[in-house]
Amino acid sequence: MSSNDRAGRAGGGRHTLQDVAAMAGVSPMTASRALRGVGRVDPALVERVRAAAAALHYVPDPAARALASARSASVAVLVPSLANTVFVDLLEAVHEVLAPEGYQVLIGNTHYSRDEEEQLLRNYLAHRPSGMLVTGFERNEAARRLIEASGVPCVYLMELTSAPGVHCVGLSQLAAGQAVTEHLLARGRRRIGFVAAQLDARTMQRAEGYRRTLQGAGRYDPALELLSPARSSIRLGATLLKDFLARHPDADAIFFCNDDLAQGALLEALRLGIRIPEQLMVAGFNDLEGSDCFVPRLTTVRTPRAEIGRCAATMLLQLMRGGRVAQSAVDVGFELVVRESA
Amino acid sequence: MSSNDRAGRAGGGRHTLQDVAAMAGVSPMTASRALRGVGRVDPALVERVRAAAAALHYVPDPAARALASARSASVAVLVPSLANTVFVDLLEAVHEVLAPEGYQVLIGNTHYSRDEEEQLLRNYLAHRPSGMLVTGFERNEAARRLIEASGVPCVYLMELTSAPGVHCVGLSQLAAGQAVTEHLLARGRRRIGFVAAQLDARTMQRAEGYRRTLQGAGRYDPALELLSPARSSIRLGATLLKDFLARHPDADAIFFCNDDLAQGALLEALRLGIRIPEQLMVAGFNDLEGSDCFVPRLTTVRTPRAEIGRCAATMLLQLMRGGRVAQSAVDVGFELVVRESA
């Protein structure tokens, strides 16, 4: 056992930068620089240090790094849910961009709760992340201040704002809501309902798009809105369809705020013998997994969440590097996917 | 500006334990103990320290903590996918148990890849987590050694083993596969197919249950197995049903390894005019969201993943506290849910 043997230490016998430096015959500082590729270091030394690090299976200690540099190589991503696959797709894309750059992606699920979001923000900020990605603009004052005061680069997801200096990547939920409603009108429908759950900010923006369009066409009837604060699900969609039809047997179309609700409605319609789209048109939102297989195939709006993730992560990367971005607000758009149900 | 003003420091002006101690008129060590609730500290001092911490909005620095104690208050959880809601449910339950105890849950998605799992393990282990939760027992040798050598308490999820000293919470996938097949046999079916995707370890254990049962009944025909390595999805289920029926128009039942495949098959059957269950019985697995709404309602196996998450997290909690657990392998069981499709 050499005097450098570190077995038994708290570190569990892991090698440190000091060991690497010693083996390479340089100072720890040079080893640090060589490994990180910063500053000017003699290429020959870089090679020796790299070899030593590899030989010792050296792995930098993130805690020591964070303590010394006051920054951790992590990015916190706050999403409201993992049950809605929209956010799983988004996280996937974020991870694909950030992981290769050496960032650890911390997933935070707010469960659509302002308080939970604030709590997560406090926790994650304590880790001094290099950057953050948060969903939407709706949050409590404390959370807003935490983001602001932290000075940590932040990109907002899913929605858009024209506020200057705010970085965001998303789409106009309002315009998308209008597009769906206009489509239904163009199909000749006159009693168009809006059925929603969860009632988060984006859902309400779609509702607003629905309202404006119908008001513009002189067809708006507030009674045709069915809003449930419950969690969105296929089962709830089935239930809401029945509730809605019980109150409005004369409706000729329904715009559901999310595909899971619409899918449940399609199944329930099948069960009730309601002919879709002849008797009732059904449109959804988000083009979730399976929507193109339902009977009939669901007309919906494709939201490019993977692109949102990629784009936001790329933008954040630039901000974390201290750079400026060409466009602080990126509209990724949406696509109305007309299938059989409407 | 007092001499204690830390604004402008790397820390971003945040207060440290030292500030809290100074304000409370005690040493940093006493403040540390008071805040963590360890050791004997005069209740009056605890109160003063708490008040000071609150007044200064003190938040402990996790990096400093990890560096000093060689442990971070985090638990790494490795799951193969977030697209399969089984794992989202599981993570949810894990979080509910661990978060209140002050642990940060790090979610790692292996994408069903051995290499990615090994990479994640390396990354997370570098952070010195207090514990780990990993899915199943199938992994490469390097990953196995990493877990072993780390000395970090680990609980295995979803499957069971009788290997001594191994902590796991799950269910017998084989027994569940047998239960489904037996049910189909009991319903009088004789040409029972098995259709699967993803082909991970648990899927193959269900396949084994299917095989053994049919072999025992003298009804096993290898040709009736359709295995696809592709990612499981509703769309794939629809496709596989067609493929399967093209080859085996005489089959009278199909056991799908996961509900999403079965759901897709149900939709495709509707489209093709195949009567379920009269003409063909369909059974799924996992009782995913919506399965009780499909037409016809899907017969499946309910797997208590929330309970797996809760139980595994609770077990891990004990291990992290240095305790022993009563039972190192917990079988949470499963429940055959007979609905209309089989």
Add this chain to the structure above:
DNA sequence: TTGTACGCGTTATCAA
């Protein structure tokens, strides 16, 4: 019960 001394592994800073 409280406090002192020190080290955790790394990077910033400045000097050489």
Add this chain to the structure above:
DNA sequence: TTGATAACGCGTACAA
């Protein structure tokens, strides 16, 4: 280009 020194903020070990 390289290295010595001093933090970073906290907990462990031991002394009082």
